[in-house]
Amino acid sequence: MSERRTQILEAAVRVIAQDGVRGLRIEKLAAAAEVSTALIYYHFKDRAGVLHAALEHINHRAQGYTDRAFAEIADPRTQVARMLLLELQDSDEVRETSIAWGELRASAVFNPDLRDPLRSTTQSWNADVELLIRQAQDSGAVGPGVDAAAAAIRLTALVEGLSERWHSASITLDAARQLLTGAIDLELRA
Numbered sequence: 001m002s003e004r005r006t007q008i009l010e011a012a013v014r015v016i017a018q019d020g021v022r023g024l025r026i027e028k029l030a031a032a033a034e035v036s037t038a039l040i041y042y043h044f045k046d047r048a049g050v051l052h053a054a055l056e057h058i059n060h061r062a063q064g065y066t067d068r069a070f071a072e073i074a075d076p077r078t079q080v081a082r083m084l085l086l087e088l089q090d091s092d093e094v095r096e097t098s099i100a101w102g103e104l105r106a107s108a109v110f111n112p113d114l115r116d117p118l119r120s121t122t123q124s125w126n127a128d129v130e131l132l133i134r135q136a137q138d139s140g141a142v143g144p145g146v147d148a149a150a151a152a153i154r155l156t157a158l159v160e161g162l163s164e165r166w167h168s169a170s171i172t173l174d175a176a177r178q179l180l181t182g183a184i185d186l187e188l189r190a
Contacts (some may be wrong), residue, residue: 008033009057017099021107076135098163126152142188151187
């Protein structure tokens with residue numbers, strides 16, 4: 001990916017996180033990215049193209065910090081917990097990524113063009129967590145009666161909900177992490 005394209009996508013994530021999807025205007029994005037509107041149209045064709053590319057960029061950002069769960073830990077059950085807890089970090093990148101993701105998800109209610117890419121991304125995340133749960137079952141670290149697919153959906157949905165509550169100051173980060181840890185323990189009972 002070109003440096004300019006990345007610069008524009010980073011700015012798009014910032015604008016979406018700060019102003020929501022409705023606040024993303026090409027002129028505003030150009031100012032935030034410090035590029036011309038023509039360059040944005042050159043790279044993305046239109047606003048919808050920016051939104052789709054921003055969603056993909058958000059996914060790559062999240063994958064970048066959650067992949068650390070695999071580099072540092074070999075046990076699949078611990079990897080599940082680590083991967084999900086890495087979504088609740090007090091860092092600007094994680095916060096911005098999470099807020100932008102929530103804004104895109106909320107906008108998909110009214111923007112059918114966002115639904116398929118969001119569904120695909122969500123299914124991929126669920127599949128990653130489900131695979132780890134199944135691997136943990138094979139190793140005996142997770143009980144055989146656990147429905148890995150259902151547990152993955154519940155846990156990823158919980159991460160999104162806890163993240164929104166944390167970002168809106170309804171709960172603290174520590175409380176969100178404790179609640180998630182407790183839910184993981186309940187879901188993956190051995």
